[in-house]
Amino acid sequence: MPKDARNQSPELDPVIHPINRLRICATLYSAGATDDRQMKYSTLAELTGLPADTLSKQLKHLEGCGYISRAREYGSTRAKDTVWVTLTEAGAQAYVQHVEALKAMTEGL
Structure with missing residues (x-):
């Protein structure tokens, strides 16, 4: 492994990093x-x-970055609407990479 590669740690994702978005x-x-x-x-x-x-x-921000998608299922009144949330493929990949970066940081890499 090249010396420079050992000194480089994976990058935290600034979109996911705030605690509420990470949650x-x-x-x-x-x-x-x-x-x-x-x-x-x-x-x-x-x-x-x-x-x-x-x-x-927070969902609006994640959606704007392409990390989640939302869909509304309309009920008989607005109060009976159901909103569905999905982590997109890009969001799932970003989340996994972010977790790996956190692990690398805690392991002292």
Whole structure:
């Protein structure tokens, strides 16, 4: 291994790094809510412990970066709508790389 390669640590993803976004990505990833599988917004809010306004703001940012996608299933009233959240393939890859970078940092690489 070249000397320079040992001194380079994997990069943290600045999109995922803030704790609330990391919590969201970790929850979706660990639940398997990627590409073909989805998680209800209400379930995601419950599992992350984030208030609705915070969760919505963070999802908007993640969606703008292409890391998650959202779909709305319309009910008879807006209160009965269901929002589904999915970690995209790009989001899942970014999350895995971010976790690997954190592991490398903690192992002193």
